[in-house]
Amino acid sequence: MDRLSQLAINDEGFVFDPITGESFTVNQTGLFILKLLKEGKTPEEIVSQLVENFEVSPETAERDVVDFIEKLRSYRLV
Amino acid sequence: MELKIGVSGINAVDNPGPGIGIAKSLKEAKDFKATVVGLAYDAMEPGVYMDWVVDKSFLIPYPSAGHDAFINRLYYIKESFGLDFVMANLDAELPILIRYADELERNGIKTFLPTMEQFKLRGKDRLDEIARNIGIDTPPSEVVASYDELLKAIDKIGLPVMVKGAFYKAYRAYTKQEAVSHFNKIVAQWGYPIIVQKVVSGEEMNVVGAGDGEGNSLGMVGIKKMWITELGKIWTGITIKNEKMLTAARNFIEKYNWRGAFELECIVDLKEDKVYLIEINPRFPAWSYFATGVGVNIAANIIRKAFGLPVVDYKDYPAGKLYVRYTDDMVTDLERFQKIITKGES
Numbered sequence: 001m002d003r004l005s006q007l008a009i010n011d012e013g014f015v016f017d018p019i020t021g022e023s024f025t026v027n028q029t030g031l032f033i034l035k036l037l038k039e040g041k042t043p044e045e046i047v048s049q050l051v052e053n054f055e056v057s058p059e060t061a062e063r064d065v066v067d068f069i070e071k072l073r074s075y076r077l078v
Numbered sequence: 079m080e081l082k083i084g085v086s087g088i089n090a091v092d093n094p095g096p097g098i099g100i101a102k103s104l105k106e107a108k109d110f111k112a113t114v115v116g117l118a119y120d121a122m123e124p125g126v127y128m129d130w131v132v133d134k135s136f137l138i139p140y141p142s143a144g145h146d147a148f149i150n151r152l153y154y155i156k157e158s159f160g161l162d163f164v165m166a167n168l169d170a171e172l173p174i175l176i177r178y179a180d181e182l183e184r185n186g187i188k189t190f191l192p193t194m195e196q197f198k199l200r201g202k203d204r205l206d207e208i209a210r211n212i213g214i215d216t217p218p219s220e221v222v223a224s225y226d227e228l229l230k231a232i233d234k235i236g237l238p239v240m241v242k243g244a245f246y247k248a249y250r251a252y253t254k255q256e257a258v259s260h261f262n263k264i265v266a267q268w269g270y271p272i273i274v275q276k277v278v279s280g281e282e283m284n285v286v287g288a289g290d291g292e293g294n295s296l297g298m299v300g301i302k303k304m305w306i307t308e309l310g311k312i313w314t315g316i317t318i319k320n321e322k323m324l325t326a327a328r329n330f331i332e333k334y335n336w337r338g339a340f341e342l343e344c345i346v347d348l349k350e351d352k353v354y355l356i357e358i359n360p361r362f363p364a365w366s367y368f369a370t371g372v373g374v375n376i377a378a379n380i381i382r383k384a385f386g387l388p389v390v391d392y393k394d395y396p397a398g399k400l401y402v403r404y405t406d407d408m409v410t411d412l413e414r415f416q417k418i419i420t421k422g423e424s
Contacts, residue, residue: 020318076349
């Protein structure tokens, strides 16, 4: 059951899981990461896209991506 | 086709009957014209006064009054106003209507109900067997009929436990004393057996559906309760697509050739990826209009099937639709109350 691919995500950062009925809100960075994860991008690819699109060092971006994926894991979304 | 359809459970109160949602669903069908005949047990059931949904209402005696009172009242309605179908929405009506379904049909009143054998499947002492047959689980449970068995069952299952009647009532017990008190209360009111069940954690999810009696679905929708009242009635909900639960509902229709409406109440443990069957209701739930609202008019499909109209094949519904129940009030004339009290009809 791949929950991530089934998430409905809108541009305001509202995320709905049709399997569980749970909903979440994410900020713009979270939304950016989530959309890329849904597209099947690896954490490394996401880090480099974050660095390209936001004023952030690779170290900080990597830490944020790892943290965010851990958070998703705690909700059993990945 | 114009049809006069009797709808019971028009008590749109804090513990709402399913009737008003079903009446609304029937009114929304485009391929037949439903005149809704409200079947009320009390002159103060709100549906009696909701004339934009219920066209005409009759007081009816309780089903326990037996054939002469209950069934003959339906014949009176048939003769005086017209009655082509009875959509029975309350558990207590089902046994008598199932028993006399053939007689009613011969007299021009159709029903679309489970068989008596199917109706008995709703007993909580049968849940385990049904859950296994449809590919889901039930919380570990024991059927008990004495204090001794009760205490042994608690030792085996571990506290807290749910103490349940075979058909009605369910209480949570954190201690053996509480369990004994619930046991006594249920036995006094509903008799044996009592089911002691492990408390499982997870999300409360339900399916409303209907079977055509030949193993085919007449439509189904899965929801999650987001907000319930103190009586446990859903007030806000959301459509979901939990495949395991929906597959179990399809299996239920197919394996048991289920006929008529039903609701499966489940607890879904996402961590363990388990769906627990908690209850089977052999009728529509109070929130069945939710399905109609997302494009799956199950009540209308039951009518189509019963009258040989083309049945709509509802393949899908959108997940993420929100259900919001609300209370409303109205002001009307006392004459309407007087009329239903004195004449027994609106």
